[in-house]
Amino acid sequence: MPSFWTLLHQTLPKAIHSLTALLAPSTRTCLMCGSLSRHAADDGLSALCRDCKHAIPWIRVIHCPVCGRAERCPDCLRREDTAFICNRSAVRYNPLIREWLALYKYRGHEAIAPLLGEMLFTAYQRLVKEMSGRTEAFSIDVVIPVPVSEQRLLERGFNQAERLAAMIAERSGLPLFNLLKRTRHSEKQSFKTRGARLRDSEHLFTVDDTRLAAMLRGLSDLHTKDPAGHSRRRVLIVDDIYTTGSTVNACAQAVEEAFRRNRLAAGPEIYILTLARS
Template identity: 30%
Template sequence: MFFKVYNISDADANRSGRPMTVLPDSYRQTLRRLGRALRALVYPWHCLHCGARATHPTLPLCTDCLAALRRVPPGEPLRRLHRLPEAIGCFRAAYSLWYETPEGPFRPLHHALKYGNRPVYAQRLGRLLGETFRDELQTIDVVVPVPLHRRRFLERGYNQSAWLARGVGEVLGRPVAPELLVRVRATRSQTHLGRDARRANVARAFAAPYPERVAGRHVLLVDDLLTTGATAAWAAQALHEAHASGVTLLTLGLAA
């Protein structure tokens, strides 16, 4: 392959005084793509569950493990929420994409996006969420992630639910407004708490500091995982106290 030689100004000429060789943009783009392909060949992306080659660096599961993810049937998330008295009447609808099971491929993926400093996973998965439930979410006005307390955010450096919400908002073409919901007190991790302890842990933990921006709007509340539903219920209550016209919940996973 031959590259055309371009003459450039004396000020930019090399020290030998000869004209420099400048690669056109199309060649540079081709070389970058080739470099990325070679890097992927030498350092392939691995599936977080089985170790096989993954489909993409921001969706680190192989084709087989993606196919093994169990879809959550319609209506199941709302049935889960309605087991809690505080959730009754809080949600217009609720949707979850995949079940989280102890041995399934969702768990290592969720652990990586929540604790492994991989927020880019969450943004891509948020786009997938938005694409999957686009038709069901047409009446949404604004997308709001379930917030972390400031102390937890400083420890982790990011909120995975906020990155999920960003991806969802991109697909739906709706604004993402994390500032519309805050945690007003720190809570313990819910991971090892039982159902009643979870409910007590997050009771009255949220507030909507800008009620004028919530009032009359249908809010899409986004979180990574729906377990008992206590966190989502109290977050939704805070939005209703700010006079939201409705709250719909969207989560990536549903604990089996």
């Protein structure tokens, strides 16, 4: 039986260690609410306190297989020409996420970027896992951001969709390519009726043929074939918010149209990844 001193010798360092861990200034303030948290670190989700982490409205159960919404969805039923296979979003667009995105987009709160990137990367991993269950050897070939207008770029100084797309490209090791161009400036989507949004997003984006050729040249060898034996490129279009899907669908249509125009043997398979589903 170990003596009192042996026991003390064994347990004391441990006790001291946990005591110092408790007292040590390893407490940090939560990135979003500013409360002190002992487990907070610098980056991504770990920069949040427990309460903020628990408050993230992850979309875990999907009701609409097309747009990835957690509720029943009339938009996908009404849309006549869906040019993308599916959209998957990380979270619901609730007041909390609205606030986080506003801090990032309109107030330039750069420190939030890794957190948003990590949330989106979680959705990316789920998308790949879900599609791998359906298709053998599923992988995305290229990540394409939804462009903003020149006017918006001047106001904001950056394109949030491009930043998010760049984070996904970096984490997944995929190439990022700015293939899409916005033809005109559209007014803020949130102030418009559904009909106005749909009309407004028609031909809102274009793809330049030389840009498309450059993108395809830069991609690695094809490894996927469609049932007819054609090889298809898998494209991932990234945006921050999915509302009716009209913006991303207009992007997908422009990409599809460019493939057709250039007589590429098989059209692209287009997937959409968004941070929040409203």
